[in-house]
Amino acid sequence: MDLQILGVTEKAEKDEIVKAAMELKIAGIEDGYTAEVSAFRQALLVDVRDKLLFEQDYAGNTKEKVPPRSSLHIPWSWLPAALCILQEVGEETLVLDIGQAALRRPDSRPYVHDILLAMALAECSIAKASFEKSKVSLGFEALARAQYLLRRKPSLEKMPLLEQIEASLEELAPACTLELLSLPQTPENSERRRGAIAALCELLRQGLDVESSCRVHDWPCFLGQAINKLLATEIVDLLSWDTLATTRKNKRSLESQSQRVKVINCHILFGNWLHGYSFAS
Structure with missing residues (x-):
């Protein structure tokens, strides 16, 4: 997940890694996350960047076809920040898989708000991509899953995002119904x-x-x-x-x-x- 968290490929050069980390650092974070996520997000980006640039065990060597020997270990407190970044770089499936696995663990309880929000935003990204491909029903179903995730936590039910999703679901219901039929x-x-x-x-x-x-x-x-x-x-x-x-x-x-x-x-x-x-x- 080391390279995926920066949205770069295994063949990325060091300058690409630096550029990706910098762009993510200066990018704005989505509304709704707790204050800790923003700080941990910055720390995580620096940590991943430095490990990939200076520690051979994490970076490997693509020219000599030497794979990484170690994977990035993220503490629980950094998990929401990692999911936040993964969602930003387009790794929606990974966000959903990690989020679902994390929610089954008791260690995730202090971070449920941020985990659910990252998963909901991932579903919104999936919905957007589906609508762009004129796949209304797939986009509708992704928005419905996002709605369900946000409703699982009272602190998320007050977000404007939920109102926007519900309004979109009402608007899209007729077209989605016809497409499914x-x-x-x-x-x-x-x-x-x-x-x-x-x-x-x-x-x-x-x-x-x-x-x-x-x-x-x-x-x-x-x-x-x-x-x-x-x-x-x-x-x-x-x-x-x-x-x-x-x-x-x-x-x-x-x-x-x-x-x-x-x-x-x-x-x-x-x-x-x-x-x-x-x-x-």
């Missing part, structure tokens, strides 16, 4: 599909409740796409017909013109599907 119906996708159907049910519930905020902006388009991706049995179980009928008759729910459109669209789409299904049968 489009996955091949194979055993390995069954759990994700069940989650997508549950999300679709929740979006429908929100859409039919005038007092709930719902992120679906084009209901006819969204419902049409969703219905086309469902099996017959899934459509039948998707929405309680009694609930839909009750909502249709509820004058208070229909005071909003947009709400009236949503309810009518549900009736039309489900009715058209049933009509076509009865002829196909």
